Amino acid sequence: MKMSSKLMLRVYPMMLRYVKYVLPKNPRDFTFKETVDTLTKIFAPQSSLFNVRYQCLRLSKNPNDNIIAYTGMVNEHCGHFRLKEFSEEQFRRFIFVRGLQSPGVADFRIRLLRVIERDTKLNVHDLAEEYQRLKSLKHDGRLVENYPLPLPEGILAALNGGQYLSKIDLTDAYLQVEVDEESKELLTTNTHRGLWRYDRLPLGVKSAPAIFQQIMDTMLSGVKGAVAYLDDAIVVGRTEQVHRNNLDAVFKRIEEFGFRLRAEQCILFLPNVKCLGFVVVGRSGRRPDRGKLSAITRMSAPSVQASLRSFLGLVNCYWHHRT
Template sequence: MHQYPLPTPEDIFSTLNGGTVFSQIDFSDAYLQIEVSEESRELLTLNTHRGLYRYNRLPFGVKTAPGIFQQIMDTLIAGLHGVVAYLDDVIVLLWTEEDHKRNLDALLQRIAEWGFHIRLSKCQFAMPEVNYLGYIINKNGRRPDPNRTAAITRMPVPTNVSQLRSFLGMVNHYGQFIRNLCDVRAPLDRLLRKDARFEWTPRCQQAFDQIISIITYSWLIVTLARRSLLQRMLPITALGQLYRTVTLTGQRKLSRMLLVHSPQQKTLQSN
């Protein structure tokens, strides 16, 4: 099976440091612009009441489709400075209008050479800020898209595991903005355990309300080109690891990954 990793949002954001001019390119019917091989077409055959049909183009919904398309996009933009892609959403950034125009022209020429089509109605050119991957990005940094956060605050209290997973998934996208998120959401995470009974307690309601309150009132812009790093001890309810990335401008950036553990695992202590 074809496997190609998608970049994480942090991978993308770490390359956007210091950009002042942004263009956003959207590919029309993204996957459907990719022809599939004759062998693969046999695997994409559909049995209907009107006979057998098979896809000649890469359809949405195929498990490997995102990785295939991302690999093609990464190959397409290879060597283009200040250009990043997440699936069919490509962004161009640079620090001067002259450099931006030159790189944008190079990208559009390459898109034409590869035979791709773009959706002009969803493209933006030479903008001071753009909405990308759920964030508003400009020269100062990034902040959560208020439309996305508003959607979270309007979500009703979960009544089952599926609804709770949906809520926490949306919250986790902005997890780095919420201090000690693993502590705040701990009562909710307990409901996701395999042997747990879904019982919405006052502590669950308190955690839910606290998350909504933080998302509603406590957003701050995170500067992408941050020059200093702050470190703090991880709480006893979580273990984590730090990893370092280097941006296009040569700046080093530390990120963290937190994992919530069971009560038995919490007995581990550091020396």
């Protein structure tokens, strides 16, 4: 759907000279660099200096794994990300960007001493298990947030009827959320340069999605035409003016909360966006994402329980669109 030049010039009048970057001829070549410069406070790159993910810090030890073998596995995975090739300056930048800091007060000894005080008969094996329980947040069900994620049907229903759609993506979303001091003690990890801890909420923590969803819902509370699913916010408007007002309100909230956006992943004022396996098409409703449908048709017959669950998950997503 093409928009007239007259309509395009009414988009964000306060930055008319940047409009060609907001609405490029080809939406796939979405490079609104100069527009981003005008929104530098929320598009700033402070938390995305490196693209290398710190996957070796996912804290995924199984209860039956030997702690020594587990430590070796973690060190091996760290090596895959070439941490040892970093210069001292690169490493310092990396830990700053990724929210890591020297452990200092993040020592588990105090917590373990409390355990010993409660039960003086604990042996070394019991202490090792207690130590790992404190670290393995990903598999500790007691630490799961009770805040529910929104149902896809509710998100998609909220987007129906809008002629204009924008999708806003946060830069390294979880890593923009600082954790409190007590939680930092649980996020200590081992690297070839010693023990370090996370200052910010890392990927892999089991409660992270619920925590971040609650933050997003709080941030967008009361803003018309805006919904969030984890690190994505989608803004809708029935008219160009309404959509512009809704976007202004969302940007203002984002700035107030101190978040930064990923410029290359944001799309503004388009007739459709992809969301949760569907393509939301303005006033026409939604349709299944062809890429997902193609993946279903190419899938081989499930042979194990895990692949069967993956297949059923994809198929059930489009149950109401069956023919």
